[in-house]
Amino acid sequence: MSKKIMVLLGTLVLAGCAAQTQGERSLSAQSSPSCAPIDEAGVAVLFERWNQSLQTGKPEVVVNNYAERSILLPTLSGVNRITKAEKEDYFDHFLAGKPQGRVTQRQITLGCNMAVDSGLYTFHMGSSGKDVGARYTYTYQWNGRDWLIVSHHSSLLPADK
Numbered sequence: 001m002s003k004k005i006m007v008l009l010g011t012l013v014l015a016g017c018a019a020q021t022q023g024e025r026s027l028s029a030q031s032s033p034s035c036a037p038i039d040e041a042g043v044a045v046l047f048e049r050w051n052q053s054l055q056t057g058k059p060e061v062v063v064n065n066y067a068e069r070s071i072l073l074p075t076l077s078g079v080n081r082i083t084k085a086e087k088e089d090y091f092d093h094f095l096a097g098k099p100q101g102r103v104t105q106r107q108i109t110l111g112c113n114m115a116v117d118s119g120l121y122t123f124h125m126g127s128s129g130k131d132v133g134a135r136y137t138y139t140y141q142w143n144g145r146d147w148l149i150v151s152h153h154s155s156l157l158p159a160d161k
Contacts, residue, residue: 035112036142043108043115046140046147051101059091067141067148075123075134075154098126104133113142120157133157 053062063084066072072081074090081087106119118137125132139151 036147038110038115038142038147040108040110042147043110043117043140044103044106046115047101047103047117047138050138050149054091054095054099054101057095057098059088059095062091062095063087065149066152067143067150070148070150071152072149073151073153073155075132075156097123097128099123099132100126115140115147121154 050062050065053065056062066084066087068084070082072087072090074081074094076094077090079086079090081090101121101123104120104122106117109116109118116137116139119135121134121136123132123134124130134154134156136154137151138149140147141150
């Protein structure tokens with residue numbers, strides 16, 4: 001091949017790559033969601049919403065805080081809860097203790113349509129009068145209508161803090 005043809009082919013290839021990249025950027029910009037506004041105080045309110053749902057004593061009300069595709073790694077069970085029925089089963093037992101949660105330490109991380117609330121909380125178990133300390137992480141996601149929990153991990157505090 002002549003040098004002119006090689007340069008022409010190289011130019012066409014580069015132009016094609018540039019056009020494809022521009023097209024991908026346009027498509028990406030069109031399909032990317034806008035970010036729902038939330039701040040740290042708003043994330044703290046999401047925990048309070050969940051905590052208040054515990055006070056109803058109804059597992060189905062608590063589970064309404066969770067996205068359809070979500071996971072619960074609960075405090076007082078070694079079984080991961082993925083389905084709505086599995087979460088309701090856990091809360092059916094947990095709510096019998098009449099828990100009232102209180103965050104004692106927290107760190108919140110914000111992102112586009114995602115928020116993570118991690119820290120320590122204590123549950124006062126109204127049925128026994130005992131306090132149960134645990135670590136937690138809630139990951140919330142905006143679904144276009146509401147902030148819902150997509151991942152909730154809670155574990156008892158180790159005895160040797």
